[in-house]
Amino acid sequence: MTEPSPIVEMQGISIAFPGVKALDNVDFRLFPGEVHTLMGENGAGKSTLIKALTGVYQIDSGSVLIGGQEQHIHGTAEAQSAGISTVYQEVNLCTNLTIGENVMLGHEVRGWSGVNWRATHRAATEALAKLGLGHLDTRRPLSSISLALQQLVAISRAMVTDSKVLILDEPTSSLDANEVDGLFQVMRGLRDQGVAILFVSHFLDQVYAISDRLTVLRNGKYEGEYLTRELDRTALISKMIGKDLEVLKSLGSNRQAEERDRTVTPLVKATGIGRAGSVEPTDLDLHRGEIVGFAGLLGSGRTELARLLYGADRPDSGEVEIEGKKTEIHTPVDGLDHHIAFSTENRRDEGIVGDLSVRENLILAVQAKRGWARPLSRRDQDAIVGKYMTALNVRPADPDRPVKNLSGGNQQKVLLGRWLATNPELLILDEPTRGIDVGAKAEIQQSVAELAEGGVAVVFISSELEEVVRLSERIVVLKDHRKIGEIVNGPDVTAQEVVDIIAAHGTEAALESDIIDPEGKD
Amino acid sequence: MRRQFFWGIIAILLLLLVNVLKDPSFLSVSVNSTNGNLVGNLVDILRASAPILMIAVGMSLVVATGGIDLSVGSIMVVAGAVSMEFLKANGQSGGVALGALGAALAVSALLGVVNGILVSVVGLQPFISTLVMMLAGRGLAKVITSGQNTAASNGPFRWIANGYVIGLPVVVLLAVVVVLLVALVVRRSALGLMIEAIGVNPKASRMAGIKPRGLLITVYALSALLAGIAGVFATASVMTVDVSRTGYQLELDAILAVVIGGASLAGGKFSMGGAVVGALLIATLDKTIVFLGVSSSATPAFKAAVIIVLCLLQSERVRNLFTQRRAARARAPKESVTA
Amino acid sequence: MTSTLVTGPSGAGTKSRAARLVDTAARTWRTNLAALPTLAAVVIFIAMIVYGEAAYGRILQYNTISNLLINNAHLVIIAVGMTFVILTGGIDLSVGAVIAFSSVAGLMLANAGWPAWVVIALMIGFGTAFGVASGVLIQFFNVQPFIATLAMMFLARGLASTLSTKPERLSDESPVRSLATKFKVIDGERVNDLVLTPGVLIAVLVIAVGFFVLHRTRTGRTVYAIGGSEPSAALMGLPVVRTKLWVYAISGTLAGLAAVVYTARLGIAQNITGIGWELDAIAAVVIGGTLLTGGAGYVLGAVVGALVLGLMNVLITRDGGIRPEATTIITGGILLVFVLLQRALTARKRE
Amino acid sequence: GGGETGDDGGPTKIGFVAVGPEGAWRQANEANMQETFTKEAGFELKYAPATNLDQKSQIDAFTSFVDEGVDVILLSATEGSGWEDSLKRAQEAEIPVILIDRGIEPDTTSLYVTRIAPDNLQVSKSVAGWATETFPQGANYFVLEGPAGVSVVNERNRGWNETIGAKPEFKKLGAQTANWSTEEAKSVFETVLKSNNNKVQLVFAQNDEMGLGAVLAVEEAGLVPGKDVKIATIDGTKNALEALAANKLSFVAEYNPLFGETALDVVKKVLAGEKVESYIVVPSQTFNSPEAAKTALPQRKF
Numbered sequence A: 001m002t003e004p005s006p007i008v009e010m011q012g013i014s015i016a017f018p019g020v021k022a023l024d025n026v027d028f029r030l031f032p033g034e035v036h037t038l039m040g041e042n043g044a045g046k047s048t049l050i051k052a053l054t055g056v057y058q059i060d061s062g063s064v065l066i067g068g069q070e071q072h073i074h075g076t077a078e079a080q081s082a083g084i085s086t087v088y089q090e091v092n093l094c095t096n097l098t099i100g101e102n103v104m105l106g107h108e109v110r111g112w113s114g115v116n117w118r119a120t121h122r123a124a125t126e127a128l129a130k131l132g133l134g135h136l137d138t139r140r141p142l143s144s145i146s147l148a149l150q151q152l153v154a155i156s157r158a159m160v161t162d163s164k165v166l167i168l169d170e171p172t173s174s175l176d177a178n179e180v181d182g183l184f185q186v187m188r189g190l191r192d193q194g195v196a197i198l199f200v201s202h203f204l205d206q207v208y209a210i211s212d213r214l215t216v217l218r219n220g221k222y223e224g225e226y227l228t229r230e231l232d233r234t235a236l237i238s239k240m241i242g243k244d245l246e247v248l249k250s251l252g253s254n255r256q257a258e259e260r261d262r263t264v265t266p267l268v269k270a271t272g273i274g275r276a277g278s279v280e281p282t283d284l285d286l287h288r289g290e291i292v293g294f295a296g297l298l299g300s301g302r303t304e305l306a307r308l309l310y311g312a313d314r315p316d317s318g319e320v321e322i323e324g325k326k327t328e329i330h331t332p333v334d335g336l337d338h339h340i341a342f343s344t345e346n347r348r349d350e351g352i353v354g355d356l357s358v359r360e361n362l363i364l365a366v367q368a369k370r371g372w373a374r375p376l377s378r379r380d381q382d383a384i385v386g387k388y389m390t391a392l393n394v395r396p397a398d399p400d401r402p403v404k405n406l407s408g409g410n411q412q413k414v415l416l417g418r419w420l421a422t423n424p425e426l427l428i429l430d431e432p433t434r435g436i437d438v439g440a441k442a443e444i445q446q447s448v449a450e451l452a453e454g455g456v457a458v459v460f461i462s463s464e465l466e467e468v469v470r471l472s473e474r475i476v477v478l479k480d481h482r483k484i485g486e487i488v489n490g491p492d493v494t495a496q497e498v499v500d501i502i503a504a505h506g507t508e509a510a511l512e513s514d515i516i517d518p519e520g521k522d
Numbered sequence B: 001m002r003r004q005f006f007w008g009i010i011a012i013l014l015l016l017l018v019n020v021l022k023d024p025s026f027l028s029v030s031v032n033s034t035n036g037n038l039v040g041n042l043v044d045i046l047r048a049s050a051p052i053l054m055i056a057v058g059m060s061l062v063v064a065t066g067g068i069d070l071s072v073g074s075i076m077v078v079a080g081a082v083s084m085e086f087l088k089a090n091g092q093s094g095g096v097a098l099g100a101l102g103a104a105l106a107v108s109a110l111l112g113v114v115n116g117i118l119v120s121v122v123g124l125q126p127f128i129s130t131l132v133m134m135l136a137g138r139g140l141a142k143v144i145t146s147g148q149n150t151a152a153s154n155g156p157f158r159w160i161a162n163g164y165v166i167g168l169p170v171v172v173l174l175a176v177v178v179v180l181l182v183a184l185v186v187r188r189s190a191l192g193l194m195i196e197a198i199g200v201n202p203k204a205s206r207m208a209g210i211k212p213r214g215l216l217i218t219v220y221a222l223s224a225l226l227a228g229i230a231g232v233f234a235t236a237s238v239m240t241v242d243v244s245r246t247g248y249q250l251e252l253d254a255i256l257a258v259v260i261g262g263a264s265l266a267g268g269k270f271s272m273g274g275a276v277v278g279a280l281l282i283a284t285l286d287k288t289i290v291f292l293g294v295s296s297s298a299t300p301a302f303k304a305a306v307i308i309v310l311c312l313l314q315s316e317r318v319r320n321l322f323t324q325r326r327a328a329r330a331r332a333p334k335e336s337v338t339a
Numbered sequence C: 001m002t003s004t005l006v007t008g009p010s011g012a013g014t015k016s017r018a019a020r021l022v023d024t025a026a027r028t029w030r031t032n033l034a035a036l037p038t039l040a041a042v043v044i045f046i047a048m049i050v051y052g053e054a055a056y057g058r059i060l061q062y063n064t065i066s067n068l069l070i071n072n073a074h075l076v077i078i079a080v081g082m083t084f085v086i087l088t089g090g091i092d093l094s095v096g097a098v099i100a101f102s103s104v105a106g107l108m109l110a111n112a113g114w115p116a117w118v119v120i121a122l123m124i125g126f127g128t129a130f131g132v133a134s135g136v137l138i139q140f141f142n143v144q145p146f147i148a149t150l151a152m153m154f155l156a157r158g159l160a161s162t163l164s165t166k167p168e169r170l171s172d173e174s175p176v177r178s179l180a181t182k183f184k185v186i187d188g189e190r191v192n193d194l195v196l197t198p199g200v201l202i203a204v205l206v207i208a209v210g211f212f213v214l215h216r217t218r219t220g221r222t223v224y225a226i227g228g229s230e231p232s233a234a235l236m237g238l239p240v241v242r243t244k245l246w247v248y249a250i251s252g253t254l255a256g257l258a259a260v261v262y263t264a265r266l267g268i269a270q271n272i273t274g275i276g277w278e279l280d281a282i283a284a285v286v287i288g289g290t291l292l293t294g295g296a297g298y299v300l301g302a303v304v305g306a307l308v309l310g311l312m313n314v315l316i317t318r319d320g321g322i323r324p325e326a327t328t329i330i331t332g333g334i335l336l337v338f339v340l341l342q343r344a345l346t347a348r349k350r351e
Numbered sequence D: 001g002g003g004e005t006g007d008d009g010g011p012t013k014i015g016f017v018a019v020g021p022e023g024a025w026r027q028a029n030e031a032n033m034q035e036t037f038t039k040e041a042g043f044e045l046k047y048a049p050a051t052n053l054d055q056k057s058q059i060d061a062f063t064s065f066v067d068e069g070v071d072v073i074l075l076s077a078t079e080g081s082g083w084e085d086s087l088k089r090a091q092e093a094e095i096p097v098i099l100i101d102r103g104i105e106p107d108t109t110s111l112y113v114t115r116i117a118p119d120n121l122q123v124s125k126s127v128a129g130w131a132t133e134t135f136p137q138g139a140n141y142f143v144l145e146g147p148a149g150v151s152v153v154n155e156r157n158r159g160w161n162e163t164i165g166a167k168p169e170f171k172k173l174g175a176q177t178a179n180w181s182t183e184e185a186k187s188v189f190e191t192v193l194k195s196n197n198n199k200v201q202l203v204f205a206q207n208d209e210m211g212l213g214a215v216l217a218v219e220e221a222g223l224v225p226g227k228d229v230k231i232a233t234i235d236g237t238k239n240a241l242e243a244l245a246a247n248k249l250s251f252v253a254e255y256n257p258l259f260g261e262t263a264l265d266v267v268k269k270v271l272a273g274e275k276v277e278s279y280i281v282v283p284s285q286t287f288n289s290p291e292a293a294k295t296a297l298p299q300r301k302f
């Protein structure tokens, strides 16, 4: 490939935040017609580099060249007019507007009498259709769709304009395989038209599937630029973390289905719990020491079922027994009182409390449980903070920094820490590894397994089906807001199989698949 | 945060300086030879700041939850009306004074609870709930006094606002005690943390198991209780409640105080120190206007000028001008060394 | 409890027809949820008229309706401006005082012999200037809207008082007064005429333009986006800074325009005019179903809100038996009932 | 429907465009009106107080009375000017308007039937007259005003300045608004005393409430009201007379609020088609000594 000149060239970029040097003399080049992946651990500075390029942060030193000319960009609007479209790491849309408006904001189709809404919605539908969302009703409020869909809407939005550069910061973090495939197809199409794409992801498979070139950052420093085909995974990982990693190898096989005695009273037994419009009545048993995965496609109702279990939404049918005792769980407070913890998939809106420090975020749930009158002593706080910041490797290791200043992955770790600190008996994790780097992901999976061994019941939801299959002992399969079956995990169960079940459900084939009835024996 | 009320302190000092320029003896505090009390303009400022201090502290908590309490001024007048009517009906003794105080505070807190319920249970926006209370509260005060400006006489009650202990005005001492008490309760318990959490991200706080209802009701009740104390301070000083004037528009002063102290009306982190500085600044400003003899008609413009200058000083843009210059100065020699 | 296979092949077929209908209905309902509070306001407004007519009579007649419009034209105008501001999640406390300044300054100029059209342009311009000043404070110096506009309120009120504390009177011949000329559209018996003034027409024009800007221009949509989430709007590449400046400028300008309409009608201007009108405007906006947190609401709602407030005053006056102590309680109570009713009617909106 | 109003036997409908709660004086005045035009006397009084003392709300109420077609309108305006248009409509609708207390500007007598009121100018002149008598050598004085721009304030200032302004021996130390409030007056005057080293001999408080506030500030400063600082007020409420009786105030000029009877008379005449004077001045007293106050106190109604 004869190298054309780069469309974006960043030289010697440095950005310091109080107490952290987020970027330290970083170089970066982006060529037209390539997919270029930015790699690095959580907090390495990927998002910061993107924000530096698009003018969200002011650069302390260094220069940005676009199309060979030095440019000073002050904000996304200017970046857009310079031909750069960006989808930032956290979904940034307006939930008060409709889906179509969100896609088209700032690019509405105008006619003689102002905005032509019909044409605008049509254009929005077209943009969405490219990602396979042509069926979405663009006149519905954005708030009515799940976070994953919102992520896709945000991506569609970036593609409405004909940009020379498309930046996608962890666009796939809550998408499942189908959507990722769709997205990649679109990305390849754009690449072939000469668009330069900057991509960030922690999924190595995806990185290798899509990217032509990699730039690796470590600790805010430039580590190197490589052609993807010339760098194998192990080498990439060691470049990212600066040493060889053994952990990945330990993530081999599925957990064995233990011969669990399912006649004992389960920790949580839900009978027919449901909520009109979101989850149809569902039965569910959760035993101590068991990891139960929820599998399903986007919008199948995994999140909503989990929310009912915790009391984040109030169930309007069915009942829940905890250790055989009938209980009512209607609010998060009820959930917490019954030793249930729920880590949400929507960390920005329902998870972190941005302006508060890491310390305060970590102790929040424990403190809420104790009530305001019994504050945690400084020593207890330090114990919790010390324990979970080390265990989850939160960086920078300064507990008094506002949590909103942490990188996305590190925020996720803080959130996990908050829930682990409550010593739950039932831990519900909705996309806990969202935006977490490879190393940390392995560690988190490890600690989930350990928790289960220690007698905690875990519900594990992830859009990465492999992860679910690898960890869970039992997999609850959902489709269209209802439970369609349960699978007891074993060495022979694969992600593909689960996908097949989902696809086949509703057709006759489903009836004879390996869905087994957990209680059928008695 | 710290830097923000730093400018409040600077502003207070500047205002005092202006007064000193007009009258060099402005700052002098002397001891009254007959009763040993401290007298002087500074003492007056402290005394005048006592009611604003009360409502500003309450307001800072409400604002931290992301709300606003427009009803404090009206609750002041209700507290005043209740206490004056009580005193008028019951006479002179110290017990009666206590009764009046108790009744006034109880009614105030009750109104606060109503605010809290409207906000947290019914789910109305704080601006509206407290706006309703602001309108209704003043009306209620008028109903209590049947529209009259009620005056009463009661020594012990009067003493609250006009008495002295060890040479210091009782109101000032009481105000300090109340502020310390609230600060202690809020900061030593987890109340402060929870209030801030709710203010920053209500959804996330709910998911983390914080019960917003009880907390909001508590905060609004506390704000109203403090407004009740402010009302008692204000009416006890003249032993008259003026149903249309007592506490009129003081909510604006309280909000100003809180913002000058560095709080964001969007909710989140709060600072008691900031609220105190803000309240003192407002009291100083009011006194300065009178002391300088600024004409009545120009008073609002003068006040506006001070607020605008202060806001400009607090803003990052203007601060950057300062720091950049300082930074430039600091960097210059270093670079010349390395180069 | 034995079957885990919660299949529904039998259900799938039946769902298609009946459920699809329900689905469509539910969707229309959901799509228009944002309009619901405004709709509720309209319904309550009509209910108030019906009640008034039944209880006191002489509500549904030409003159009462005309006067409702004429007397509240200026309130409608500032409420439209306030809607813009509140939609972005801000607030403008300065409108009442700006009206005072703009009308006092304007009339002094008019009395000094300046031509009417220059005076009118200047009056509107003064409003714009205050609005821009608020906007600059908010946008470039990070002052919170409540505080910035409060400062402008003090400033405008103070400047108005420094100009004059006596009522300034517009000479009877001044062409400015022609803005209050009454056109009898329908001539009824005695004073029962359907009357319109240019002021009312201006208000209608303002409503129409406001509606157009909010719903049919990119600026308008940006206003809503900012109210939904300002950081998101900025990261979406929308012109947040410019739009917010615009919004305060619009509110200020409309306050200036309201000053023209109001002074033309009364023929006087005074430094104490407009005390508390900002709260009326805010109340109108809220009654009309706009969220104070921004992002949802309609200009038309604010108009209905302003008319509701006006009608409420008429009804209280018609009743005539209200104790003076109770008036503010009643105003507060009605506001409360209003938001509560709206809350009940739209309760389904909350999850 | 409301049915036809007026002359067909039912009670006479009176629309009272009032000021509403403002202070003791207003309270007495409006209560007096309401007690006079009762059902028993054959009237239906519709009381419409202003919100926030806002002229706009008064105009709204006035218009509504015209639209409703009441028989007589009593207008107690917060502001004198800006009424022409409304009064013309009332005339067109053949509804007689009687001004209570405040007059209108410009004073076009053809627009209303009559004005019943004490005279602000005269009242404040009486205060000034007392001041010149009490301080033949002149004095350092301070004025406590109502809110800037309110017409009562303007009128009371005018009356005072016409007399005192002509006397160079009277030195004005300043004027501040205390918004008609005792509490604010106390706070303001406390600072005024300090900034003038207690050298204030005379205070002209434009209402009783503010005068009483000044008394408190004077006492606080360790001075004796009535001796070191003489305070004169306008209104003549019970509280003020008590203070005068106790020698704390030095002069109280009454601004007589009780003219319901006069108004009743006028209304009856107007309805009967008789002519009335275009300005009926309500006589007001002055009280210049504790004794005068003591004798008046037992019958004081407000």
Ligand SMILES: Nc1ncnc2c1ncn2[C@@H]1O[C@H](COP(=O)(O)OP(=O)(O)OP(=O)(O)O)[C@@H](O)[C@H]1O
Pocket (backbone or CB within 6 Å): A017, A018, A020, A021, A022, A040, A041, A042, A043, A044, A045, A046, A047, A048, A049, A089, A395, A396, A404, A405, A406, A407, A408, A409, A410, A435, A437
């Ligand atoms: N606004 C800010 N203020 C202070 N520090 C910040 C801010 N934004 C980022 N940082 C810090 O800069 C560093 C780089 O963060 P960045 O968000 O770029 O990481 P990242 O590579 O995108 O990580 P992740 O994979 O977790 O998203 C982190 O240490 C973070 O704490």
Ligand SMILES: Nc1ncnc2c1ncn2[C@@H]1O[C@H](COP(=O)(O)OP(=O)(O)OP(=O)(O)O)[C@@H](O)[C@H]1O
Pocket (backbone or CB within 6 Å): A136, A144, A145, A146, A147, A148, A149, A174, A278, A296, A297, A298, A299, A300, A301, A302, A303, A304, A305, A345, A463
């Ligand atoms: N394709 C779709 N079209 C319209 N609405 C959808 C679609 N998919 C999901 N939704 C809505 O999104 C909401 C969220 O579903 P939920 O979050 O429970 O799904 P999930 O299984 O957790 O999947 P994910 O979290 O990956 O989106 C549901 O209310 C659903 O109605």
Ligand SMILES: [Mg+2]
Pocket (backbone or CB within 6 Å): A046, A047, A048, A089, A169, A407, A408, A409
């Ligand atoms: Mg990132």
Ligand SMILES: [Mg+2]
Pocket (backbone or CB within 6 Å): A146, A302, A303, A304, A345, A430
């Ligand atoms: Mg989900």
